[in-house]
Amino acid sequence: MAKNYYEELGVSRDASADEIKKSYRKLARKYHPDVSKEADAEAKMQAINVAYDTLSDATKKAEYDQMLDHPQGFSGFGQGAGGFNQGGGGFDGSQFYRQSSGDGADFSGFEDLFGRFGSGFGGGQQRSQRQQRSYKGEDQHASIQVDLDIAYHGSTQQITLQIPTYNVYGEPEVQRKTLEVKIPKGMKEGQQIRLNGQGQSGINGGENGDLYIEIQYKDTDRIRVEGADVYQTIDVSPWEAGLGQSIEVNTPAGHLKLNLPKNAKNGQQLRLKDKGIPNKTAGHLYLIINIVLPPAHSEQEQQAYQQFADAFVSFRPRAS
CATH class of the missing domain: 2.60.260.20 (Urease metallochaperone UreE, N-terminal domain)
Structure with a gap:
């Protein structure tokens, strides 16, 4: 009993285009005459090429499905050897394929597969003339x-x-x-x-x-890149941030000197125009402020914090 195209490729009728293509490639690698040891490799390769050429084309596939669903409307097809078997749903495909493509040798699926392989196949004696053509390798x-x-x-x-x-x-x-x-x-x-x-x-x-x-x-814990823009976290002291002092910073764009704004906030971004990646349209460098509190180990350092607290007695960091 002749197989229909879905059976030939080993897929169901509701298979997706990707599933059909994947199954075709698997079978093509198995039955290509240059590498296959199967006795019927050449005939099998031709059969799966015919099946794939139809099922990979949305228009041809729709016509073929219509024929499977209404075999009596296609009695003219497959009257020769094999033919369409109304009892079992088999179909040899040759006449349907010629009507659909106009050229029984135009196996576009075959070209799609082997046009993507890196080194091609050895010079087998049974290659068709179409297989002798040269193809550019895949990018x-x-x-x-x-x-x-x-x-x-x-x-x-x-x-x-x-x-x-x-x-x-x-x-x-x-x-x-x-x-x-x-x-x-x-x-x-x-x-x-x-x-x-x-x-x-x-x-x-x-x-x-x-x-x-x-x-x-490469991103680091301090620097990340987005397109041509560069984001860098810089550490500043509370007095540098509060007083808006001038600081020097090592950046990917070099050693830079900048003035912090007064009362700068933790997480605040400072944009340095055109200091990002020097592309045709230069990116910007964004410096993200990270206020670092110094530890108070000595008595003098602790007294300094106490003076700080006394100076900001009205500050309520947890006020709702």
Whole structure:
């Protein structure tokens, strides 16, 4: 009994597009004639290609489902060998496929699968002419974390990446790449560097894909980055905050001198314009005030706190 397309791919009729594609890829890796040891690999590969070409196309799939639900309305299909079996719901698919696509050899699903594999497949004797075509390798993406200092000065770094890919048998594996990467100054958090030809290898002499490296900056307990803006927590004393004194601060933008506002509050942000990452549109540096109380160990230090308390006798920190 001939299988219908869903049975051919091993999925249910309510399978999602992703589930159909995943099942097709699994079967294609198993039955591709260049790597499969199955006796009927070539015929099986053709069958699953026909099934996938129909079920991966929303219009073709709708027509096919209509045919399955109303087989009497499609009596003209499959009258040859195999054909549509009204008793068991089987369908050989060849005539339906030709009507839907206009070309019985246009297996777009097959191209979609093997156009994504890193190294292609060996030169099997049973390849079709379509399989002999060259395809560009897939672009790959990776993310690296670097010190924020690089955003202000740039750097050339050697990095080792572990990139998921497929081997020549269509099996997933991790590929290690060691590359020298020039990181220009001014890159915002999340921006990418493109390395031409460093992606997956092309198939049958096709060009390699590109590698895109996303830049992330290392956060610390004091500094974080958002786009081109930098946020840094700075410690100040109660008298510096209360009197609005001038202080010096080490920042990613260098050693800076600034005047605190009088009666500065804990958590208050001070914006230093264009002192963030020096991008084409420069970011800002936000200094977040953290008021630090000194410990009172000696008698003199304790007396100083008592004088402070006497001076602020009306202050009620827990007043409702």
